[in-house]
Amino acid sequence: MNSLILRTAVPALAGLMLLFSIYVLLRGHNEPGGGFIGGLIGASAFAIYTIAEGLASARRALIVPPITIAGVGLFLAAISGIVSLLFGDAFLTGQWWFPAFNPDLKYFSSVVLFDIGVYLVVVGAISGIAFALEERE
């Protein structure tokens, strides 16, 4: 779409949306939010960037193909379930690590890893769909 307003606004907007999506992802650990909704916001950032700047530059911005991102996400989610094998717990049991320098940090856990996996699956899948739709036009 050739709109000067959109093209001026989008780089800042898309960056802000990506940042916000990561905030929502991490917030989901204890409050409303999480990987799925964060991933949707992240994918919208790439979708709006595609509309403004075209498919080629969106692909460049994403560096790797979206399907690969989804694959990495699925892999991380599967691994986060298997981590508990090392500790003798059941599949998908949450494992936490509290760093000695700041035991209040609650982000080093297999649960967050799972959520990051979900985030990447959603970002990859939805932006893949958005790219495919843009391609047909």
Added chain:
Amino acid sequence: MSDLTAWLVVWPVAIPLIGVALTVILWGRERAQTNIGVIAISLQLVSSIVLLQHVWENGPLAMAMGGWSAPFGIAFAADVFGAGLTVAASLVALLVLIYSLADTNADHRRAGFIPLILALMAGVAGAFLTADIFNLYVWFEVTLISSFGLMVLGGRREQLDGAVKYAFLNLLATTFLLIAIALLYGMTGTLSMADLTGKVAALPADSPIEIIALLFLLSLGMKAALFPLHFWLPAAYHTPLPAVSAIFAALLTKVGVYSLIRVFMLVFPDGADIAREAMIWVAVATMIVGALGALAESDIRRVVSFTVVSGVGVMVGGIAIGTEAALLGTTFYMIHSIIISAALFMATGMIVRAGGGTRIADLAGLYKGAPFLAVAFLLCGLSLAGVPPFAGFWPKVYLVQAGLEAGAYGIVAGILISGFLTLMLVGRIFALVFWRAAPEGAPAVASDGGAVMKGTLGALTILTFVIGVYSAPVVNASGRAAAELFAPDAYIGVVLGRSAQADAGGVEGPGARP
């Protein structure tokens, strides 16, 4: 470490899922994807064999996901029934995958053939091993979504036509299934199948159990292709790649039959009389309509699709008889049907390749160019019809015997008549496609399939023969599966973490938490 044992129930699902992740990361690199696919399905086969052996020796095994014990969390559980079907499914999937290497081209594989097959297998194994009825629905969706992708692989017009019918009917069926599960949950407050047994039995007498059981029969019957909701199967299964049809016919209807057995044995062991009565007539009609439809068809791939429908009727007939002997027959028939449906669709794919068309009228004289294919097709066809000494003979013997004992003469007649019609059908196809002399000047047989296709088809043919001649292991396993279905205390015990085994199986409370 005792907890490692319980992980056995996770691997048949987790391995193909990891395979999906790796093959999706390696999107477009077909060789690497193919290698991962073959390795993942092989590992799934090995892990399910180990699981079956463990369950055989130690009784049912369960694991609560994330340490959240059933009935609040989701548990996976394996008994001989579920583990045995997982073994059969992954064995046939491995052979179909090897067959597909010669059947698919680079375009199909670039479009994601291997990741979709792996996702399908994760879904099938998940459905066979979950102990939670909502989770069962989720695995249905996993198989459904991957099967949509597989169905349109190749992108021909008739494939899209078949896929639309398939998608619409199956989405409708999953919606009905979801409604049934929601109603059940609303009444009992639990989704764990082991917990539902007692909760459903304790419901007041005026609860609408009959309606819910009928809804389950409707939705799962649609999935399993039961008459009168069978029409989507022959309208869709002849369109995708032969390897895809083979794996669909072998596994997808069986997941529906499996779920019917689980629901009617575990959730509604008593009562649900209207649904059971309906099941008898639906099963008989499915057997006969499937066999007649196959006789009436002129497209060879649709003929084979209709025989799948007829087989579903036989399996559900066993559930409708409802005795332990009948469930032995049904379980045996499921294993037989997993093998034979795949073999027949693989053989049909080779026939189409050799004869250059799918209309029976256009196919003739293939015996000359493809003698191996002719023999394999005939043997598999005889097994399908239930002729001794092949594997198809025994389950029908057990089912007929059980039917006579229980006085279910309609089902006995249905099994015998559909077997007779199937035998006629096999003779007709063999005579027309292989024996009939090719018309003068007809082109020679294009291809007899090559070593890979012949090898995998041969393996399945030998398997159905060996099981027929040496049936004791499968009979024992089916008998044990049926006995466990009739006395599910051990299964319920491990899922709910009541027995001593559960302590060794990792279903105790959540692990160390902050």
